Amino acid sequence: xxxxxxxxxxxxxxxxxxxxxxxxxxxxxxxxxxxxxxxxxxxxxxxxxxxxxxxxxxxxxxxxxxxxxxxxxxxxxxxxxxxxxxxxxxxxxxxxxxxxxxxxxxxxxxxxxxxxxxxxxxxxxxxxxxxxxxxxxxxxxxxxxxxxxxxxxxxxxxxxxxxxxxxxxxxxxxxxxxxxxxxxxxxxxxxxxxxxxxxxxxxxxxxxxxxxxxxxxxxxxxxxxxxxxxxxxxxxx
Numbered sequence: 705x706x707x708x709x710x711x712x713x714x715x716x717x718x719x720x721x722x723x724x725x726x727x728x729x730x731x732x733x734x735x736x737x738x739x740x741x742x743x744x745x746x747x748x749x750x751x752x753x754x755x756x757x758x759x760x761x762x763x764x765x766x767x768x769x770x771x772x773x774x775x776x777x778x779x780x781x782x783x784x785x786x787x788x789x790x791x792x793x794x795x796x797x798x799x800x801x802x803x804x805x806x807x808x809x810x811x812x813x814x815x816x817x818x819x820x821x822x823x824x825x826x827x828x829x830x831x832x833x834x835x836x837x838x839x840x841x842x843x844x845x846x847x848x849x850x851x852x853x854x855x856x857x858x859x860x861x862x863x864x865x866x867x868x869x870x871x872x873x874x875x876x877x878x879x880x881x882x883x884x885x886x887x888x889x890x891x892x893x894x895x896x897x898x899x900x901x902x903x904x905x906x907x908x909x910x911x912x913x914x915x916x917x918x919x920x921x922x923x924x925x926x927x928x929x930x931x932x933x934x935x936x937x938x939x940x941x
Contacts, residue, residue, distance in 0.1 A: 716769030730928035746859035766790030796870035832916035874903035880938035
């Protein structure tokens with residue numbers, strides 16, 4: 705019997721396996737699934753090392769949001785182990801002056817009022833209208849965010865504010881890449897992924913309807929189908 709391909713899913717800021725659980729259910733009959741999150745880590749490079757330490761010898765690597773940046777750094781550190789890359793609701797640009805006040809506002813909120821206040825400010829803009837109206841999903845995501853304390857949040861923000869410039873990695877990526885965005889994602893819009901695609905040698909761009917920045921958990925069936933189709937197209941046969 706042919707062994708299954710391995711997929712390693714990487715979570716983003718204030719996230720954990722909750723984001724990927726429904727996709728895992730859709731794909732686990734066909735793939736060996738690993739889910740990695742980064743609570744307690746304060747740099748993209750150290751996050752990437754964690755991924756390499758905890759992943760199989762060869763694997764398909766898919767990162768969401770901050771996890772997409774980590775995925776590119778994993779490829780940068782050890783490209784021979786990565787069979788294909790998925791970059792979901794993410795970006796490659798270095799820190800901009802414009803983003804610093806918004807991130808600092810959230811850090812101040814965490815320090816002065818606690819993570820419940822951060823949750824109320826941070827999560828709703830990440831969701832599409834359909835996701836916001838899904839009480840079960842929102843409850844799960846709120847519980848996920850509340851597992852973080854202010855120090856863990858601060859470390860992840862530090863990682864993002866001091867992230868490497870990933871733009872120079874894109875032209876060097878030799879493996880197939882799946883770019884995924886969503887119609888309502890204003891944080892990492894479709895246009896941002898289209899720009900990334902210009903620098904990639906072999907990529908597909910999928911746009912998920914009725915979802916925003918948290919597309920993997922807002923529309924898991926559609927995202928899982930996109931992953932499965934992309935793997936079949938690029939790695940099978």
